[in-house]
Amino acid sequence: MKKWVIKSGIQRKYLRYIMGLLLLAILLSSIGVWIYVRQSLTTEVTDKYEFLNEKMGLALDTLSKEADEGTAECITYDQVQESLKKASFADVEKNSLQKYFAYMNLDHVAEYCYVDNKNNVYARSYSHIDYEDFSDSHLEDYMGDSYAKTQWFWAKDTLFGTEKEALFIGRYVHSMEYASKPGLLLIKMNDGFLETILGKDRSMTDEVQIGILDKKGNLCADWCPKGTKISDAVKQEVYKISAQETSGILAKSRRVSGGVCSIYKESSSEMTVFTVVPSSVMTQGTMRVLTVLIGIYLFVAVVAVVLSIYFSKRFTSPIREISEEMTQFDGNDFSRLIELNTNTELDQIGHSYNKMLKNIENLLAEIKEQEGVLRRTELNMLLAQINPHFLYNTLDTIYMLARINGEETTMKMIQALSKYLRLSLSKGSDIVTVEDELENVKSYMEIQQIRNANLFRYEIECKVEEKSTWMLKLILQPLVENAIKHGIGDNTGCTIEVRVFLEGESLVMTVRDDGMGILPDHEPVLTVIKQGTLTVVEPDGDRHMFEVTDGFISFDSNKLTVAVERGHDVQYSGTAE
DSSP states (O other): OOOOOOOOHHHHHHHHHHHHHHHHHHHHHHHHHHHHHHHHHHHHHHHHHHHHHHHHHHHHHHHHHHHHHHHHHHHHOHHHHHHHHSSOOOHHHHHHHHHHHHTOSOTTEEEEEEEOTTOOEEEOTTSOOOHHHHHHHTGGGGGTTOSSSOEEEEEEOOSSSOOSEEEEEEEEEOOSSSOOOOEEEEEEEOHHHHHHHHTTTGGGOSSSEEEEEOTTSOEEEEEOOTTOOOOHHHHHHHHHHHTSSOOEEEEEEEEETTEEEEEEEOTTTOOEEEEEEEHHHHHHHHHHHHHHHHHHHHHHHHHHHHHHHHHHHHHHHHHHHHHHHHHHOOSSOTTOOOOOOOSSHHHHHHHHHHHHHHHHHHHHHHHHHHHHHHHHHHHHHHHHHHHHHHHHHHHHHHHHHHHHHTOHHHHHHHHHHHHHHIIIIISOOSEEEHHHHHHHHHHHHHHHHHHTTSOEEEEEEEOSOTTTOEEETTSHHHHHHHIIIIIITTOSSEEEEEEEEEETTEEEEEEEEOSSOOOTTOOOEEEEEOSEEEEEEOTTSEEEEEEESEEEEEEETTEEEEEEESOEEEEEEEEOO
16 A cells, blocks of 8 residues: 655645645635625625515505505595584484495405594494593594594504504594594504515515514514514614604615614505514525535645645655765765756756766876875985985085095085085975075085186175065076076176065065176076066066966077966056166
């Protein structure tokens, strides 16, 4: 069974970054989708029930018009108008008028009572209601000052003896011929009257609360899902809004306690119908969507994790291969090369690593070869240290024999040669003091004076601290040798001047002779230049100084050649003295 084990630190870091970005993307997208879906579903639900509330409001308008038309028809009925004119009615007339009210053109009438301007009471035939009963009911108090308008009000039924809250429709009955005290028509509506409003779209009301309020805030009718009821806070909020001197749609999707509310007020009856959509109804759709979203995002997350692990493994596999090869390299086996075919920059890294191994192998071979050369050089240096001792002892022996024989010239030459060799060979360092270099030049020139029978004389002028000033070894000797060999030649009585002085921070050494100079056919001369300052004097006397690291000076066919590396003009000093 293949196990997905993440060993690479790069892969783990890569996966952490990918997982972080993935979680952030899922979180932000889920929040955005959730907000959008919730808003959309909420809007859809509220629009649905706002439409329902508006339809019930229009149904209330229709009932109000029907009630107004029904009561208006009763007012214009001949017998009703006669009741306002006659002092009394015969029993036949009373029965006829009562039957008329019994068959009035208005649905859902439970009871009726007509009181004329002479306090005669006309009620249903099977109930005996007199004016005293009417007066004790105080239902006339609900009519107010509006004499030409049908009034709707919710009151306790004390007139017809039920003692229950009921909806009453009342209207003053005026004489159409002359001004007189009006009568009063009271109609008690049954429960079915308002239920016709609530039952228009019963299938749509299974989840919402519906209620009807009168102008005083009394709940006349309501319908609520099982186990729920309209709270007092909602009723108070609806009444507060409906108390405004307006009609029609008063509120849409207004936030109330426990949900959102839509309100419609009918102008004539001043009755208000409202719907309350509970918060649970608005969220139940979103919860379903949320469940689906969670499932989708979980699936996406799992797929993303699997793909991230797979691609991260493919991406880091070449890196891990390079790391393992570098870790396992023991410094001996240079054949462990990396072969990658990723078509990425990693191929170049592998190629560079292979090139580095080859370079290391070549460098080790060179180091081994140089170690052999170094050992041979050390051996030669040891032999060179032994040979000068042998040479010095031999010269001392010759010096003693010359002294025994009284050969002063031989003694002087041997002494000069011994001193020259000791300074040239025994010091071992390339850097010597000016004092040692001048002593070396003196010994060389004494030897040459003996050889050439005092062909020349020399003068040495030093204007520096000889013991504390350092210079490269064997700089002056080749110059003096060239002066003797090529400058003096066979001329006698010549003088060689050696001067050492400081010019700024540069140590200047000059060798001058008054012999024949450099001839066109003289033997070529070559002198090596070490690190320091090189001064060149032109024929017109201008002087230039250069900082150099190395190079050489040569005389060939009466031509001076100065060749240096990494030199630059550092100072122009003008005409030389």
